[in-house]
Amino acid sequence: MLQLDDLRLRQGDFRLTANWTLAEGDRLALIGPSGAGKSTLLAAIAGFLRPDSGALRWNGADLTAEPPARRPVAMLFQDQNLFPHLSILRNVGLGIRPDLRLNAAQRAQALAALERVGLGGMAERLPGSLSGGQQSRAALARVLVQDRPLLLLDEPFSALGPALRAEMLDLVTALLDETGGTLIMVSHAPEDARRIGGLLSLVDEGHAAAPVPGGEAFANPSPGLRRYLG
Amino acid sequence: MAGRAAALAILTFLLVPLGAVFWRAGGGAMPDVHDWAAVRFTLWQAALSAVASTLLAVPVARAVARRRFPGRGALIALMGAPFILPVIVAVIGLIAVYGRGGLVNDLLGLACLPPPGDGRPRCLSVSIYGLHGVVLAHVFFNLPLAVRLILQGWLAIPAERFRLAAHLGAGPGDVQRLLEWPMLRATLPGVVLIVFAICLSSFAVALTLGGGPRATTVELAIYQAFTYDFDLARAAMLSLVQLLLVTGAGLLALRLGRTEGFGAGLDRRIDMLPPGGRALWLGDAAWMTVAALFLLLPLGAVAVRGLSGLAEMPPSVWGATGNSLAIALSATLLTVSVALALALARRGWVDLAGMAPLAASPLVLGTGLFLLINPVARPVDWALVVTLAVNVAMALPFVLRIVLPAAQEVERSYGRLADSLGMRGMARLRWLILPRMRRPLGFAAGLTAALSMGDLGVIALFSDPDKATLPLTVFRLMGAYRTEAAAGAALLLLVLSFGLFLIFDLGGRGAATR
């Protein structure tokens, strides 16, 4: 269970509060206008931003002071999710060992992950030689080997076309079905939120609302959500 | 943290020896009226040199930025050579072109007027000696640096802006006002100030070309105070004055402009639409030709002079070459490591610490180190360490300006990803920093190798008689009437310095690791 315990974030003049919990296996979409603080909240959960006050817990353990790599979190950013100078295999391998000293089993694990996301046979390619969709798959393969219970997506697929984006989200949900992982993703597009078919949290006016089931929220939108959906 | 430790080490390395000189002298002595005259002249020539180098660099950088032609890369590389040239070699080259018996005056001599009454033909002639000669030489040294810094500014303007301007029908004048002028206003103060700082410690150039005691610099005053008057108190005080001047210039530069360095640059593809118009094209071509001739003719003169001397070189030249290469390569490894550590520390005052060595007087630094080491060990046993340390310190200001922005760029782009993957220490260095920074590191290494190769680098107090360097050998040959052999060794030095630079620079451009 992820617990945002009266979390208060500040970045310059910007402020954001959140006070809710998320059960293991839940899938949450953070939606809201640009600049509302969706990415900021994600950054705080991932450990790139120290909260002003409040605490962040995972299954009761306080994460607030943990560095990013020590959190139960795998994250994909808007861009630069792969190191362009390293092969796909090495990029995935970094999720297993950051110093890339992989033994045979670990190497096989990385290759299997690539196979799983449909990139079998492309292990030695450099990211630059892959299409946008393939790059996203490679990044997801790394998420797989990282084997962290909490996945954070900061609009990593926003540069892809609608069909490809949908395909990626389907892949993500399929992977989560296999691992039972928890997902928090930032999105501009309500259809993305519908696609993962989980919870919804509106981030607006300095506050990240408590998650509510997506279907319900769309059927019966709050005033804030209505304003956002237009 | 390694970076802060390195910054502290640099400041310690500069300040403790100065302190030792003060301590030995029993305090400072106020500089006399002549010293203040030297301070004034030093400031004046440095200011003129900095402004001239920068202003001339603007049209050259613009021409290079917006034109494409075969051999452009080679031209840029060659044009950078004066900056890495040993002073003594460069002065020889400059005199061969602009001296009384030089190329320019020979050409002017062809256009002599017929003799008037006294039977001697009237000829136009130019003299390189005087303040203008000092400025000319400083422009020769620093124009390449200024061009590179400003070029970086041009390349930093996103191509989309030029496209937008073209789309809106903006002419060259509008582009200048809208895009180029704001960039220049942000870039030029930093360029002026770094060239200013470099020129503050001029010694041999100012004296040889200055034409007389008017052209007395602080560095000469320090030399005189130390060597001929043995007035340590005055030497230390003057050194302090010099340090304050450069630090002041550095602080101003940090305040006034963006001081992003001259980057690996030049490799970034920029789709800057060359403005149309024959006049502009001709203008750009003219600027590039003039700059190329100005910078390359003296180099050519060094080469021509040296060719016949190559056969005259005594065998000791080869030993000296080996020593110089060893020093240059070790200094390169050390400097790049220190610069990388500093760059990853990401702090403003770290940047300033890296600039401080520009201000150090090698003589006072050497004396201070000597005073510190002599009571506990034989200075000659420390010759290698001291030579290396001095070379590292002297190259650092330049290397840091290359490595710092590149490191910041890598951290900005990939820092979070690396953090989230737990890449720290050696893993981060090996799999992120080094491969991402190959180009700037290669460029920085090339620059350091060339600078250390050409540096007289040896502080006389520590010189090991059996370990002469190549520049020192050039100087010794000159001092023993062996001008031809000296010219040959100078050519060897030029080729090796530039060769090392190219090898590292090109090595950095090689294929990325997989």
Place this chain on the structure above:
Amino acid sequence: MLKHPTDSARRDKEDALRHLAIATGLLAATQAAADTPVLSVYTYDSFNTEWGPGPAVEQAFEETCGCDLQFVTAGDGASVLSRLRLEGARSEADVVLGLDTALIGAARESGLFAPVTVKADYALPIPWQDPEFVPFDWGYFAFVGLKDGPMPTSFVELAESDASVVIQDPRSSTPGLGLLMWVKQAYGDAAEDIWEELADNIVTVTPGWSEAYDLFLDGEADLVLSYTTSPAYHLIAEGDDSKIALPFEEGHYMQVEVAGMLKSSDQPELAQQFLQFMVTDAFQSVIPTTNWMYPAVEPDAGLPEGYMTLMEPAKPLLMSAEEAASVRDVALDEWRRALSQ
């Protein structure tokens, strides 16, 4: 003496049977090296180059002294003295070789030097009596030019002519300082006027001799301040007789290069022995064609042939160290004022 035990060790390295013997030999050699007294001689940089006097001098002295002569170089003569003053009594130096008449005053004042007694029949144009410093070579400063170039015969004539000249800075070079003293001794209170007259003849003032001479050879000036012995180099080493030294009516200022022994030396006998060796033929005969100066004592075989053709000034000039010290600052101010206009 086995100078390089490691070399012989390397040669025999493959002969395993002899390992033990070699090892014993090495030990003995190291032992011998440790027992050999070391004479440390501080000198200027160019003295101990492969084309300078250093190597021949070292070999000749080591043949007779049963010692190890080690040269330690430190820039020019003035830098050598600075280094000694920095080191003070802790100095490893036994002998300092390469101070000149302009530095003797300061050297004496430092109190670092011990009295020496060396007997020699000096070939100097002036009588030499000094309790601490022994001359090893000398020369006259002179303007050097080309045979077919301008040949003024005095400072006044030079100033009136439009001949161009390169000189050295008295604040950073020995010849520069020599010229300053030359003009001062020849013209006294009128020295400043002479400098003012000379100002438009002076192309530039270089930090040292090398830069000035290089400029002259490059044709940057008609004349350069150097030594009367300079043409000998071109004549002997290059077979070139186009360079000449100009005789000046005022006479010519001298430079005498000297050596001295340090009070703090731990090898006083050896140092004394070296100074005596310095005025013998083995040392002196090397000087003319390596240091390109007149030897302080005429070599047994006489001077090399090229030296016979050299210009010999009628009137040698030289201030005593005390005199030079007392006028130096005034002369420097005059020089600076006159050339700064």
